[in-house]
Amino acid sequence: MNILIADDEEVLRMLIVDTLEEEGHVLTEAADGHEAIECFKEKTFDLLLLDYMMPRMTGIEVIRKVRETSDVKIVMLTAKTQQRNLEEAKEAGADFFLAKPFSPLKLIELVTELEER
Amino acid sequence: MxxxxxxxxxxxxxxxxxxxxxxxxxxxxxxxxxxxxxxxxxxxxxxxxxxxxxxxxxxxxxxxxxxxxxxxxxxxxxxxxxxxxxxxxxxxxxxxxxxxxxxxxxxxxxxxxxxxxxxxxxxxxxxxxxxxxxxxxxxxxxxxxxxxxxxxxxxxxxxxxxxxxxxxxxxxxxxxxxxxxxxxxxxxxxxxxxxxxxxxxxxxxxxxxxxxxxxxxxLTAAAEKLAAGGEVHIRQIKRKDELGVLSAAFVHMTKTIQEREHELTAHNEELMMQQEELERMLAETEQMKNRLLEVDQLKSELVSTVSHELRTPLAGILGFTELMLNRSLNQEKQKKYLTTIHQEAVRLTNLINDFLDLQRMESGAFACSFEKVDPAPLIEPIIETISQTTNRHHFQLIDQRSKKWLSGDQERLIQVFTNLIGNAVKFSPQGGQVAVYVTNNEKNMLIKIKDEGLGIPAAEIPHVFKKFHRIDNSDRRKIGGTGLGLAVCKEIAEAHGGTITVSSEYGEGSVFSVLLPLWEEKETTVNGERSDEYIDCR
The missing domain is CATH 1.20.120.1730 (Four Helix Bundle (Hemerythrin (Met), subunit A))
Known part of the structure; x- marks a missing residue:
């Protein structure tokens, strides 16, 4: 799968990249919302892993922007305290949520499941 | 009558x-x-x-x-x-x-x-x-x-x-x-x-x-005028018959009514004043309520922020640990993961320490012990330690003091200078000079930390001392930090009766200035063992 990971934390990007590349996916990194939008202009992706809290542009704003042109599957990485904002994210077009801190094995499971659909 | x-x-x-x-x-x-x-x-x-x-x-x-x-x-x-x-x-x-x-x-x-x-x-x-x-x-x-x-x-x-x-x-x-x-x-x-x-x-x-x-x-004319709400000045008719009595009664009534009216007017004015007072109080209450709501909102934002800040390093630690436990990795990867886990654990520790410090300071449960402090011997070892982590920067301590002592809490001041010099290094990723100036006037000691790094956009300057405030700039995000360091520095400086300010040219570097009161010898003689006293900083 062609996956875009948008997170401002380098460590988390590294974790996700290392986890999913081993499973044979192709990963592209974006350090914030703007970069994510830029990546979407250049390429198409099968899956977008999106951090909720990012500088400059929040995850929700990124979803709205992405949904203008694409129906890519979107998984939001959130902290539990942001639960109350999940409705908003769902409305904006997020498909799945993964709470931080997350298990890499669970992430693999989720991605595999999404791939099989 | x-x-x-x-x-x-x-x-x-x-x-x-x-x-x-x-x-x-x-x-x-x-x-x-x-x-x-x-x-x-x-x-x-x-x-x-x-x-x-x-x-x-x-x-x-x-x-x-x-x-x-x-x-x-x-x-x-x-x-x-x-x-x-x-x-x-x-x-x-x-x-x-x-x-x-x-x-x-x-x-x-x-x-x-x-x-x-x-x-x-x-x-x-x-x-x-x-x-x-x-x-x-x-x-x-x-x-x-x-x-x-x-x-x-x-x-x-x-x-x-x-x-x-x-x-x-x-x-x-x-x-x-x-x-x-x-x-x-x-x-x-x-x-x-x-x-x-x-x-x-x-x-x-x-x-x-x-x-x-x-x-x-x-009398009829006067009564009509009175009924219409006018002021009536009627002389009593000096007579001994019913009219005299009626006139006396009327004058008495007029007087009473007008007195009552004056009383009512006064009462009314008082009531209006009270109402104004009430409205003012209501407005104040409203303001206070809004302020409380604001505080409440800030608090929940803070909780959300702290939660996010804690979860991020935890996610790294847990994630990499799980990968190491479930995958057979080569030595190089293992070392990389362990380093990351360690880094994140340190980050988590720093975050918790800073946060707890700040909480203590803000809630007033934190005390400074003021003593005679010579800042130069404090700063030198900090520079020494930090200089070992970089080879792109060179450091300078420029001591221009006329007075040797300032009044402060040594441990806290080390925390401030470590933070500021550390920031100067962190936010000048291209390297350059980091200079520390120590000067004084009649009352205060001024310590300036100058770097040649990224600088701060003018619009962000008023916010840099706020908790978890980070400048929205992807360059900066690559530079780690808790977002609490400067807030802690500010609390410490103010607890000393001093100030901390910043001036910066975006892209040219920043200067952080810490102003701290000089040590006054008299105080020692008058107060005796001043250095042993613990004073509530707030």
């Missing part, structure tokens, strides 16, 4: 009416008496006159009888006639005696005198003479006697008596007419008097009602 009505309007009317009644009664009485007297006088006069007339009639008839009988005797020599003549002469004398006191006028008195004289002469001289002559049969002598003027005298006397009689009758008529006239005049006077009394009464009533009406009108 209980008042005695001393001179009531009813009484005044009563007085007028009683006066009128009395006047009318007096008038009637006077008129009655006058009329009675008039009538009595008239009747008396009339009685006298009638008596006189009767007397005169008696005189006339007895005189005529005397003369007539005498003539009969002379003519017929009848003794009876003579006797008759004497009888009549006696009767005449009797009548004369009756008439004499009634004679009032001089003519009457003269007539009485003449008659008496004639009678005397006639009965005493003429009659005896004539009797003798007749008895002698001397008619010549009788003729001579009568020709001596007796007959003429008799005739004139008869005439006079008759004249007197008719004169009296005329007088009676005249008197009657006079009486009628007087009665009429009296009646007219009575009528006039009644009209006068009525006019006077009417005038009095008119004056009284006018005296009542005018103040009533004034």
């Amino acid at each position: 209980i008042t005695l009505f001393r001179q009531t309007i009813r009484k005044q009317f009563l007085v007028i009416m009683v006066a009128m009644l009395l006047l009318l009664m007096a008038g009637a009485a006077v008129a009655y008496l006058a009329e009675k007297r008039l009538a009595d006088e008239y009747m008396e006069e009339r009685r006298k006159m009638n008596e006189k007339v009767k007397a005169v009639g008696l005189v006339e008839s007895s005189f005529k009888h005397t003369i007539f009988s005498m003539r009969g005797y002379i003519a017929f020599q009848n003794e009876e006639e003579l006797q008759q003549a004497y009888n009549s002469a006696r009767k005449l004398k009797e009548a004369m005696r009756k008439f004499k006191p009634l004679a009032s006028s001089s003519e009457e008195k003269q007539l009485v005198a003449e008659l008496a004289e004639f009678n005397g002469t006639y009965t005493n001289q003429l009659v005896p003479k004539a009797e003798a002559l007749v008895k002698a049969g001397n008619y010549e002598g009788v003729r001579q006697l009568s020709s001596l003027g007796t007959t003429d005298q008799i005739l004139s006397l008869i005439q006079a008596v008759e004249a007197e009689k008719s004169g009296l009758n005329e007088l009676i008529d005249q008197r009657y007419k006079q009486f009628l006239e007087k009665t009429r005049a009296l009646n007219a006077a009575v009528a006039g008097y009644f009209v006068f009394v009525f006019a006077v009464t009417s005038g009095a009533v008119w004056l009284l009602s006018r005296k009542l009406g005018q103040p009533l009108q004034e």
